Amino acid sequence: MSRIGKKPVELPSGVTAHVSGQTIEVKGPKGVRSFTATDDVSLVVEDNVVKVVPRSNSKRARQQWGMSRTQVQNCVTGVTEGFKKQLEIQGVGYRAQVQGKVLKLSLGYSHDVDFPIPEGVQIVCAKPTEIEVSGIDQQLVGQVAANIREWRRPEPYKGKGIRYKGEYIFRKEGKKK
Known part of the structure; x- marks a missing residue:
């Protein structure tokens, strides 16, 4: 289990996230960032929280799980603080x-x-x-x-x-x- 991947990414006030397929688009006060995840993980937005969930228990899915969560967190940090x-x-x-x-x-x-x-x-x-x-x-x-x-x-x-x-x-x- 990925300790980093398990943590949900919280969206601060003024930041919105929209998922279409494997791409998440994050809008905030500083601009817009997007990230396209691999097919090994799925992205879910609910209640101002983004969750990254692995689709299987394969080694590649577990590797992509924590990395994808960190990339989404970097998108949120970029559009709020930079x-x-x-x-x-x-x-x-x-x-x-x-x-x-x-x-x-x-x-x-x-x-x-x-x-x-x-x-x-x-x-x-x-x-x-x-x-x-x-x-x-x-x-x-x-x-x-x-x-x-x-x-x-x-x-x-x-x-x-x-x-x-x-x-x-x-x-x-x-x-x-």
């Missing part, structure tokens, strides 16, 4: 700024990096060394943050680069004479 990732830039002359639908990054290359902001994601730079990526889709927010970080990963000797806020970088000792 998701965000915070990045920090460390290094002399490294900075970021948002210009329209483009994030401009100065990362020590001979040119500035222009990162186009995808649809469904908001990027805010409160300071030139801080980037906040937010949106209602957890996977998309995480992927965009990872793509930005990929331009200059933190290096272990000086710690320069783009890192997640609170990320620990294992530092190495430099050369000795």
